[in-house]
Amino acid sequence: MEERPASESSAVLVKWMGITDANSAGFIHGGTVMKLCDEAAGLAAVRHSHSRVVTAAVDRMTFLNPVFVGELLTLNARVNAVWRTSMEVGVRVVAEDPRTGDSRHTGSAYFTMVAIDEEGRPIPVADVRIETEDEERRAREAQVRRANRLAERDELRAGRGWS
Numbered sequence: 001m002e003e004r005p006a007s008e009s010s011a012v013l014v015k016w017m018g019i020t021d022a023n024s025a026g027f028i029h030g031g032t033v034m035k036l037c038d039e040a041a042g043l044a045a046v047r048h049s050h051s052r053v054v055t056a057a058v059d060r061m062t063f064l065n066p067v068f069v070g071e072l073l074t075l076n077a078r079v080n081a082v083w084r085t086s087m088e089v090g091v092r093v094v095a096e097d098p099r100t101g102d103s104r105h106t107g108s109a110y111f112t113m114v115a116i117d118e119e120g121r122p123i124p125v126a127d128v129r130i131e132t133e134d135e136e137r138r139a140r141e142a143q144v145r146r147a148n149r150l151a152e153r154d155e156l157r158a159g160r161g162w163s
């Protein structure tokens, strides 16, 4: 199967945070940020796979700093690693105060997206071509997350007496 560079999957979503995105304390809801991360991850996965995709799992979502009403949120997503029908997509979230231009990293997320056909059945995905040291590190770390996820699943199954 053909290979596509990780950089070709790169997707950027930008959204200005308004009052309806906030909680009663005036911070932006974590759920608002998660939804945008899922959208950005989906876009990167579609760009890579050239197919429909579904979110199979949110492997991790980290909130490093709060986001405030009036800030501009930028979500950068790209495919880190590809297995058979699934891909790990990493998303980096940056908030910017548009009055000052000051920006900060407010969160990161890792999603497992699965390519599907019209009937919703998983289909094979093109391999990802790693071209930079950063991409190499992301791919390596994605393998660690997958190995941990599978090990956890096996341990939980064994604990329930499932094969």
Ligand SMILES: CC(C)(COP(=O)(O)OP(=O)(O)OC[C@H]1O[C@@H](n2cnc3c(N)ncnc32)[C@H](O)[C@@H]1OP(=O)(O)O)[C@@H](O)C(=O)NCCC(=O)NCCS
Pocket: 053, 054, 055, 056, 057, 082, 083, 084, 085, 086, 087, 112, 114, 116, 120, 121, 122
């Ligand atoms: C994700 C989904 C397509 C997997 O279907 P399935 O019948 O379990 O298919 P398979 O067992 O062949 O697994 C397909 C791939 O999904 C991966 N996968 C399945 N469940 C997973 C999970 N919980 N976490 C991570 N990866 C998972 C498998 O590892 C496999 O990857 P690989 O081919 O690269 O090794 C199916 O569970 C589904 O449609 N889920 C609902 C998705 C959804 O509605 N998302 C929210 C809206 S987009």
